[in-house]
Amino acid sequence: FIYSVLVIVTAGLYLGGIEAYLAVMVFALVLGWMNALYFTRGLKLTGTYSIMIQKILFKDLFRFLLVYLLFMIGYASALVSLLNPCPSSESCGEEQSNCTVPTYPSCRDSQTFSTFLLDLFKLTIGMGDLEMLESAKYPGVFIILLVTYIILTFVLLLNMLIALMGETVGQVSKESKHIWKLQ
Incomplete structure (x- = not known):
């Protein structure tokens, strides 16, 4: 259903001369090839x-x-609350034209939570860094929370996912002949 809607939206955008059709089309292409997998069930x-x-x-x-999203939101809200708040732009006084107000990662501003969620995801896959550590009120607590987050998500949750996938593969393999005939 989603694939069909994306194809129709892509056609409409293309006929309308809107270049954003390409962004929609790539998702339709991915879903289309995944949909082709459905037809291999009979083989x-x-x-x-x-x-x-x-x-x-x-x-x-x-x-x-x-579960991962719940962990990420919980740890992000705890860790962001440990960052020092950014000074407001009013602290510049009358020289606002050449005054620069610091933002995340040197302090906490209104955009910090969403950016921090992305940083936590990057840490999970090994691409993150710890720039924000200097702006933490309590760096020791900050490090302890980060380490527990990495252990819980990277080690525990990813290994549980692998075990669940292995269990699913085992169940489907046991019933493979029956499932294939059913299809």
């Missing part, structure tokens, strides 16, 4: 694997992302 060679992928995406990965 003995690939039927079981397409069912495994479907069950992993909609069952295991969905549960993992829900």
